[in-house]
Amino acid sequence: MADKVQRVRGTQDLYGDAIARFDHVVDTFNRVRKLYGFKRVDVPVFEFTTVFARSLGETTDVVSKEMYTFEDRGGESLTLRPEFTAGICRAFISNGWQQFAPMKLAAYGPLFRYERPQKGRYRQFHQLDAEIIGAAEPAADVELIALADHLLAELGCKDKVVLQLNTLGDAATRTAWRAALVEHFSAHADALSPESRERLAKNPLRILDSKSEADRALVADAPGIDAFMSAEAGAFFEAVQKGLQAAGVAFERAPALVRGFDYYRHTAFEFVTDHLGAQGTVIGGGRYDGLIETMGGPSTPAVGWAGGIERLAMLVGEPKEExxxxxxxxxxxxxxxxxxxxxxxxxxxxxxxxxxxxxxxxxxxxxxxxxxxxxxxxxxxxxxxxxxxxxxxxxxxxxxxxxxxxxxxxxxxxxxxxxxxxxxxxxxxxxxxxxxxxxxxxxxxxxxxxxxxxxxxx
RNA sequence: GCGAUCAUAGCUCAAUCGGUUAGAGCGCCGGUUUGUGGUACCGGAGGUUGCGGGUUCGAUCCCCGUUGAUCGCCCCA
The missing domain is CATH 3.40.50.800 (Anticodon-binding domain)
Incomplete structure (x- = not known):
């Protein structure tokens, strides 16, 4: 097996038309992000395992079973990055970048997740990434989302994508809402699909966007976040929505939208498409105000998103050759x-x-x-x-x-x-x-x- | 981690009900014709039918295993 001349599962050899589309996405991203003043940042492809394990949440799928983790010769546990945000935050802390805050940062490159490959999903895949670090105001969320919206427009795939927007509230809101959901679903646990029973323990918010027919009814009368929303969190979300309207960014409220990683607070959003099979999300992100402090840095609010380059490339079709x-x-x-x-x-x-x-x-x-x-x-x-x-x-x-x-x-x-x-x-x-x-x-x-x-x- | 489908030449695909030497197009190599036409002609190389085992007189075809791919579940970008 060792002498097999073949690609590792879930990796790609890009050439010709495939790489042309890939480059087109990256080039467009670079062009557009400059318009918004996002500076390039590049961080390592691997980090100490704790950087990802602690920030994403120990029970998330990515951390519990999808990371490429290995020991180097010095006995350190290292992990190939499964996402950008944690590494960028680590760099922010390590280098004392709070002196530059607020920072608008852009990155792109390979990420690694041990998953079963399928359409638009690879073990080595590539993302575009944009972060605003050190800005607590809703205007930052708006600018960040506007960048994504603009990018999609430049790529000519806006008609295939819709922006779904939600809020997870602040920490107190999220905790209270989560508790209420657990209580609600626990009461009907036997009616829940097997997958959702799993989720009840690990990530109860996820039950909300379950595809299972059995869960639909229970989800329908699950408590909504609005009942638990603090005044500040409500006002924040209101400001984000107003800002998007002012910026001319179309969106729809998606009360069931919940993001995978534990660090998200307030704004959560996804640009989704129905052109990509089971992989609907093209760009996803949100606000993660507590993350940097949790990782041992100064208390720093931040928002960010990541976009799958392969998925975007599949959406844009043939770039015209000049x-x-x-x-x-x-x-x-x-x-x-x-x-x-x-x-x-x-x-x-x-x-x-x-x-x-x-x-x-x-x-x-x-x-x-x-x-x-x-x-x-x-x-x-x-x-x-x-x-x-x-x-x-x-x-x-x-x-x-x-x-x-x-x-x-x-x-x-x-x-x-x-x-x-x-x-x-x-x-x-x-x-x-x-x-x-x-x-x-x-x-x-x-x-x-x-x-x-x-x-x-x- | 679970399920479904698939695997034949470098690529895209054929091959009848399990039957003789596994074919075609494209590509590749060589040549012919034309100082050059949106499309010509001739020839050639190229195969352990993914791999391993089984059933059979005989397996590309049926069965089991394995590896890989695709699509879905889960999860995510």
């Missing part, structure tokens, strides 16, 4: 050196053009050379790989690359007068930048604004 591809095909040894020189020249010219021409910034251009020896095959390959323009370099006998003959093919240009349609020769070019002529940069659209003047050779 790539122009130039392929250089050549025939024979004599043309090889010329082709090399042409590739190098095009790449440097393009990188200069990129810096100065702002209208090009949104696009990319790739220049590649094909040299498999069979010009015919190379030509076909270039087309298959999505070439927009193909130059063939002719071996004309002259030694200098600055006098080489090129045939230019524009793969997508159907409007040309060429009788053969696209893919045929559009024009033979003799090092146009030498004589100062304008050369069109390859572009799928061929608008005039993509014409640039390549600098003459020095």
């Amino acid at each position: 790539v122009d591809r130039v392929y250089i095909v050549f025939d024979g040894e004599a043309a090889a050196a010329k082709a090399e020189a042409l590739v190098a020249r095009l790449r440097t010219d393009l990188s200069k053009a990129w810096r100065s021409a702002s209208f090009l910034r949104e696009r990319r251009c790739e220049v590649e050379m094909l040299s498999r020896g069979n010009a015919k095959k190379d030509f076909e390959r270039a087309r298959e790989r999505g070439a927009d323009v193909i130059y063939t370099v002719r071996a004309d006998g002259s030694p200098g690359w600055d006098s080489m003959l090129l045939d230019e093919y524009r793969v997508h240009d159907r409007t040309g007068s060429d009788p053969h349609g696209t893919g045929a020769v559009v024009g033979a070019v003799v090092m146009p930048w030498i004589i100062g002529r304008e050369v069109r940069l390859p572009s799928a659209s061929y608008r005039a604004d993509y014409h640039i003047r390549l600098p003459a050779q020095a």
Whole structure:
């Protein structure tokens, strides 16, 4: 078994379209979080086990059976991070970051949970993470949620997702409500589904969003949180809702929404979708005012959320490619050196053009050379790989690359007068930048604004 | 941790009721034709049918086990 050449269960090898979508999500996150002033933070992939065990709650599933925990050679118990918040809070405490509070932080990277894999669920998965640490006011919750909402809008998947919002009240509210729920469900324990009987002991709030038919009726007349809500907690939640309305963030109240980790207080929210099978939550988070103090730090209020990159990537579909591809095909040894020189020249010219021409910034251009020896095959390959323009370099006998003959093919240009349609020769070019002529940069659209003047050779 | 379905070439899939040498497309390699066409032709390599055991004259096919994948429960992003 040890010599099996195979992936560990629940991990992924990302390539091509899959990684393109992944990157698109991360790039969009980075772009949007800057708009809100969230600074990047990066924390270790593993921590002392206690960092997660104490913060998440000993009885949560993640801690009790899903952590990748191991002993290092020094005998320390370490754990691969199953979430971001605990590690970031630990960093906050370790480095005395309270001097910078309030902090708006953004992170992303791999997380690890030993779970049975299924659609949108992996053992090594990736999250985006946003936290506001050291801000007690409801405006922080609003800003944080607005960031998530904005991200989803930029990713173009807002129509597939709804924001569910709830409050868990402050510590006193939550404790009283929880006690009432335990009392209510205990009285009807025999009518409860087996899963919910489990939950009664471990996490009674969870019974509220049970999918079991048997539990529905009991859940329906379970006590609601509002009866236990303290005046402060009620006002806080009210302010959050008002703020979201003002910010134009649509949401719906979800009284049964309860988050998995013990540290949540007040605001709890999830962006959910029905496009992902059993994994409905795309972004989830809430306020965790007591956590940092519990972990041994200064009393510090905080809110945060995490979003599953894989799940978001599955929602966004194909990111449109803004790539122009130039392929250089050549025939024979004599043309090889010329082709090399042409590739190098095009790449440097393009990188200069990129810096100065702002209208090009949104696009990319790739220049590649094909040299498999069979010009015919190379030509076909270039087309298959999505070439927009193909130059063939002719071996004309002259030694200098600055006098080489090129045939230019524009793969997508159907409007040309060429009788053969696209893919045929559009024009033979003799090092146009030498004589100062304008050369069109390859572009799928061929608008005039993509014409640039390549600098003459020095 | 529990349940269901599945596993055949690099990829996507065939293979009759359990029956002869397990096929096709794509991809890969080589070649032909054309200084180059949105789609040509010829040939080649590539298989322990996931793995192990059983039933049978004979197993890709039936049974058991195992590993993995997918989907669901649980939980979560």
